[in-house]
Amino acid sequence: MKNKLVFATNNKHKLEEVSFILKDQMEILSLKDINCDVDIPETATTLEGNALLKAQYIHENYGLNCFADDTGLEIEALNNEPGVYSARYAGDDKSSEANMLKVLEKLEGIENRKAQFRTAVSLIINDQEYLFEGIIKGNIIKEKRGNSGFGYDPIFVPEGYDKTFAELGNEIKNKISHRALAINKLCNFLKEYDYEKNNF
DSSP states (O other), X not given: OOEEEEEOOOOHHHXXXXXXXXXXXXXXXXXXXXXXXXXXXXXXXXXXXXXXXXXXXXXXXXXXXXXXEEEEEEEGGGTTEEGGGGGGTTOTTOOHHHHHHHHHHHTTTOOOOEEEEEEEEEEEETTEEEEEEEEEEEEEOSSOOOSSSOTTGGGEEETTOSSOHHHHOHHHHHHXXXXXXXXXXXXXXXXXXXXXXXXX
16 A cells, blocks of 8 residues: 655646656655645745745644655846746746746747756654755746746757757656656655654
């Protein structure tokens, strides 16, 4: 029987990515699975802070072991914007199209297109907090390419590739992405975790 762990997200794309990565090890429950329909506030000024806020909310209100993530696109020429505000860079409606358009407009005429995606994952298990990070570097291209993925995927080309995340497809992205790197660190931790000793 697989151990169960709550992923504190309402984002179905993230849930699919993480469930794929952890499919052989854990049963991942969504907020919907635990009947949580609250839009958990993300009021911290860092990715790590937001991830911890979400994990703490579930742990404190539902008493469940859980993890949460926050991800940001950090663009060198824009002083690491949009960063913690990536999801709502162009406004609170969280429009991916508007966010990408704002990035492309701000980078117009700028040669330095270096960027990185960074994911922070906060795990709370048996009242202990742990943090994991994943980073993938790349470049922002000048126009959207590709139809898979979500968020800024159509304008981000990871290092070592000539296609955007949206062109590479989910199978490849789920192996190399910032979220995959962070979740794999989480996986490695859970593999070494003594479930019986810690009553998980």
